[in-house]
Amino acid sequence: MNGDTTILETKGLRKHFGDLAAVAGVDIGFREKELTAVIGPNGAGKTTFFNLVTGRLKPTSGKVYFRGTDITGLTPYQIARKGISRIFQITNLFPELTVYENIRVAVLSKMRETARMLTLDRNLKGANDETGRILEIVGLSDKRNSMCGLLSHGDQRLLETGVALAIDPVLLLLDEPTGGMGPEETDEMVKFTRGLIEKQDITVLLVEHDMSVVFSIAERIVVMHQGEIIADGKPDEIKVDIRVREAYLGEE
Amino acid sequence: MTKTESSGRLFSLAWRPQIYGSVIVILGLALAPLFLTEFLKVFATEMLIMALFALAFNLLFGYTGLLSFGHAAYFSIGAYTCGLTMLKVSPSIPLAFIAGILLATFTAWIIGYFCVRLDEIYFAMLTLAFGMMIHTILWKWDSMTGGADGLVGIPRPHLWLFDLSNITTYYYFTLIIVCICVVILWVIVNSPFGLILKSIRENHERVEFVGINMRRYRLLSFVMSGLFCGVAGVLFAPFEMSLAPDIAFWTKSAEPVFMSLLGGMSIFLGPAVGAAIYMYLKEIISGYTELWMIYLGAVLIGFVIFLPGGIVGFVHRKLYAVGKETP
Numbered sequence: 001m002n003g004d005t006t007i008l009e010t011k012g013l014r015k016h017f018g019d020l021a022a023v024a025g026v027d028i029g030f031r032e033k034e035l036t037a038v039i040g041p042n043g044a045g046k047t048t049f050f051n052l053v054t055g056r057l058k059p060t061s062g063k064v065y066f067r068g069t070d071i072t073g074l075t076p077y078q079i080a081r082k083g084i085s086r087i088f089q090i091t092n093l094f095p096e097l098t099v100y101e102n103i104r105v106a107v108l109s110k111m112r113e114t115a116r117m118l119t120l121d122r123n124l125k126g127a128n129d130e131t132g133r134i135l136e137i138v139g140l141s142d143k144r145n146s147m148c149g150l151l152s153h154g155d156q157r158l159l160e161t162g163v164a165l166a167i168d169p170v171l172l173l174l175d176e177p178t179g180g181m182g183p184e185e186t187d188e189m190v191k192f193t194r195g196l197i198e199k200q201d202i203t204v205l206l207v208e209h210d211m212s213v214v215f216s217i218a219e220r221i222v223v224m225h226q227g228e229i230i231a232d233g234k235p236d237e238i239k240v241d242i243r244v245r246e247a248y249l250g251e252e
Numbered sequence: 253m254t255k256t257e258s259s260g261r262l263f264s265l266a267w268r269p270q271i272y273g274s275v276i277v278i279l280g281l282a283l284a285p286l287f288l289t290e291f292l293k294v295f296a297t298e299m300l301i302m303a304l305f306a307l308a309f310n311l312l313f314g315y316t317g318l319l320s321f322g323h324a325a326y327f328s329i330g331a332y333t334c335g336l337t338m339l340k341v342s343p344s345i346p347l348a349f350i351a352g353i354l355l356a357t358f359t360a361w362i363i364g365y366f367c368v369r370l371d372e373i374y375f376a377m378l379t380l381a382f383g384m385m386i387h388t389i390l391w392k393w394d395s396m397t398g399g400a401d402g403l404v405g406i407p408r409p410h411l412w413l414f415d416l417s418n419i420t421t422y423y424y425f426t427l428i429i430v431c432i433c434v435v436i437l438w439v440i441v442n443s444p445f446g447l448i449l450k451s452i453r454e455n456h457e458r459v460e461f462v463g464i465n466m467r468r469y470r471l472l473s474f475v476m477s478g479l480f481c482g483v484a485g486v487l488f489a490p491f492e493m494s495l496a497p498d499i500a501f502w503t504k505s506a507e508p509v510f511m512s513l514l515g516g517m518s519i520f521l522g523p524a525v526g527a528a529i530y531m532y533l534k535e536i537i538s539g540y541t542e543l544w545m546i547y548l549g550a551v552l553i554g555f556v557i558f559l560p561g562g563i564v565g566f567v568h569r570k571l572y573a574v575g576k577e578t579p
Contacts, residue, residue, distance in 0.1 A: 054461065080463035092461075094454035097447075105451040106462040108444045114464060117445040117476070118436075124444065167462050 005032045007171055007203050008053065008084075013062035015048050015227075022048040024227030025062070030171075030205060035197055037206045037214045040224035041247060046207045047089055049224070050173050054086050055079040066171070080109075085169035087160045089176050089207075095149030099140050099159055100131060102148050106166035107131045130166075137200075138162035138192070154185035158192065165200065172196070174206045178213055186210065190217055215239070223247065269571075270520070281427055285420050297423045299531050300430045301487045302511070306523035307437055308480030309508035314517030315441055316473040317453030318368075319376045322383025324504035325363065326478040328497075330356040330485025332390060332397060335406040335495050343409040345416070345490070352486035353479060359386070360478020361471070368470035371456070380502060387500035402496035406489050416490065426487050433483055438520060440476065449473050514555055516562025525564050 006029040015023040023045045030036055038046050051057040053064055055076040063072045071079055094102050104121070107130045108114045122128070135141045138158045143151065148159060157177055164172060177193065178186040190213055197204060208214050214221065214235075221238040223231040225247040231238055238244055281300075285293055309323045334352035341347065363382045367375055390397045397403065408416040416422045440446055448469050451459050460466050489495060498504065507530065508523065515526025533551060538544035559566050 056461075075465075076460035077463050077465050080461050086461060088458075092455065092458045094451045094458065096454055097450060101447060101450070104447060105459065105464075108447065109463045113444045114448045114469070115445060115472075117440050117443050119444065120439065120442050121444045121447055122442075127444070163462060 006030065007032045007067060008205075009065040010053070011063045011065070013049070013052060013064065014060045015045075015052055015057060016060045021227045023052060023059075026224075026227075026229055028222065028229060028232070030203065032203055033197070033201065034219050035193075035204045035206065035217060036220045036222060037208055037218035038222045038224060039208065039211075039214055043226075044224040044247075045227040046224055047175055048227075050086060050175055050205075050207065053079075054084055054173065080167060080169075083168075083170035084173065085164040085167050085171070086173035087157070087164050087175060087177060089179065091153070091156045091160055093148050093156060093160055093163065095147070097148055098145050099148055099151070100135065100144040102159055103134050103162050103166050104131050106163045107134065110167045134162050134166045137165065154181050154188070157181065157185075157189065161192070165196075169202060171203045171205065174204060174208075176207055176209060178208065178210055186213065189213075193217060274521075278431065282424075285423055290419060293419045293423050295531070295535065297419065297426050297491055298488075299528050300423075300426050301484050301491065302507070302531060303524035303527040304430045304433055304487070305481055305484035306508040306511035306515070306527040307434060307521075308477050308484060310512045310517055310523040311437060311441065311449075311480070312473055312477040313509070313512055314523070315446065315453060316449045316470060317456070318470065318474070319372075319509070320367075320379040320474075320477075321376050321502060321505050321509070322363070322379035322381070322386075323477070323481055323508055324500050324502070325383045325386040326356040326360050326481035327485040327488070327504065328390060328495075328500035329359050329386065330482035331489040331492075331495055331499060332403065332485075334486040334489040335403040336396070338406055338409070338490070339403060343407045345409060345411045348489070349483075349486045352489070353482040356482025356485060357475060357479040360475050360481075364471050364474030364478065368467050368474055380505070383500070383502055383505050387497060387502070390500050391497040397497070400497065402494060403489075404494040406493045406495070408490045408493065422491060426491070429483065429487060433480055434521075434524070437480060441520060445469070445472070510552055512562070514552065514562055516565030516568070518561060519564045519568055522562050522564040526562060529563065 009029040010026050013023055013026040014021060026049065038049065040046055048057065052059050055074050055078070058073055063070060065071065066082055066084060071082060094105065104127065107127050111127055111130070113124060113127060132141070135144055138161060140155065140159060140162065143155065148156065151159060161174070161177065174193070178189045181189060193204065194217055196202065206218065218235055221233065221235055222229055223238060223244050230243045230247060231241045284296060288296060305327055309320065312318045312320055330352040333355045334348040337348035337351045363379070367378045367382070370378055391400060393399070408422065410416065411425070414421050414425065416425055448459070448464060452466055452469055456466050511526035511530045512523040513526070514529050515524065516522030533548055534544060537547045541547070555562070561569060
């Protein structure tokens with residue numbers, strides 16, 4: 001495998017909500033181990049695109065291919081098992097479970113231990129080590145016994161990333177990981193995301209509104225507007241693209 | 253080693269008193285018949301059966317987050333199958349028990365298959381509808397179930413050397429089976445499977461995105477819950493020695509709901525304590541008035557409003573308030 005392998009590809013992907021075409025025919029491929037940022041004004045269809053890829057929504061028409069196989073119309077859990085993981089725009093976790101247990105759920109799923117009924121969970125040595133390892137990665141080891149719902153917003157975002165990572169994804173979709181964060185938390189998240197690609201060897205797709213974040217970590221930028229891709233290229237090319245400026249005019 | 257220690261810290265804090273407590277409770281229950289009158293032995297036996305019923309129900313309610321209003325179905329199918337097997341096939345406890353548990357489990361599988369597709373109120377309504385179907389079958393299928401008169405003359409045969417017709421023996425027999433089931437249920441809720449159930453309760457959509465087939469786990473929970481309700485049912489048939497279709501009526505399905513709320517659905521033994529309190533209150537109040545349901549209802553309303561975690565939940569919070577981490 002080299003960096004030119006296409007990992008995710010969509011063909012004529014469309015999603016209509018009544019008369020509104022939230023995603024209006026997207027043909028795009030994403031290369032392995034490349035950090036791509038998907039940007040665009042509110043309502044451009046970025047989150048809908050993520051929802052179509054991860055099976056949360058079924059496309060009106062079009063196809064999604066992951067590592068060459070058609071995954072269109074599969075359920076979220078089938079897609080997750082193939083190696084696509086995500087975090088949500090609005091934090092989506094298990095509030096009344098501890099930090100440790102949140103990660104644990106994903107670890108058990110990856111290790112295919114979830115159907116064990118007659119073994120005490122704490123006695124699974126392999127899963128204990130693995131859960132500890134993921135907690136280290138996201139830096140929440142010292143908060144492992146805190147209730148997830150009581151964590152700060154920034155820690156919850158990190159925890160959700162940890163849950164997403166714990167299933168060892170090939171492709172990770174981050175939907176506004178720094179949304180609602182202060183500058184310090186944002187810096188930490190940027191550092192963390194960078195580290196991910198260097199150390200964990202995965203492909204990341206990122207939806208992000210903070211342009212300083214986008215231009216500091218993305219290797220490629222895809223711009224969406226009204227459900228279509230209007231620009232696609234290296235950060236330097238996007239910076240000077242006239243259509244992108246038009247789309248954002250009056251937005252920021 | 254240190255890692256396992258610290259990861260298990262929260263559990264062991266909560267577990268150690270539970271283990272000591274359980275030993276005391278089991279000892280108490282084992283010695284109880286020495287001090288109880290015949291009437292109270294009968295009462296205590298029924299309490300044990302209902303405690304198991306409530307705990308089995310709470311696997312689905314408290315741990316998986318699904319409120320079933322039709323759990324009397326599995327209890328009554330266990331009971332009726334057990335009674336019918338003894339009356340029509342052979343008065344053998346092992347045979348009748350196995351038949352009853354199997355049929356209750358199988359029924360839970362079929363009904364659960366349809367119900368786990370729905371959430372919240374829709375799930376509750378569908379379980380209620382299936383529960384009423386089972387009630388109607390037991391009530392109207394005269395030739396098989398005895399209709400409104402039910403089954404009478406269910407024997408309490410010998411089991412090896414033990415004469416179960418003696419209430420003390422039947423009490424111990426029930427105690428042993430209930431204890432075994434409670435231990436199994438405890439292991440289940442603390443197993444990897446149990447954690448997945450809790451995660452489904454917390455967020456049934458999110459769990460799919462880590463690769464878990466949520467409906468399959470809901471169904472497994474439903475089936476295991478039905479199985480243990482079936483065990484409570486088979487224990488009930490020779491205990492009562494007669495069965496009427498009202499044990500399948502929706503009011504019977506509401507009992508484990510009350511018991512779980514009374515005792516506390518988020519604590520493993522909460523529903524069992526709730527069962528004891530519920531039955532005690534019912535017994536006391538119905539001694540004074542036929543309108544016992546009004547008073548019992550009032551007590552329950554008070555509990556739900558003022559002690560939302562149930563009695564055991566309340567005590568637990570008070571006891572652990574000191575040791576709990578602050579956010």
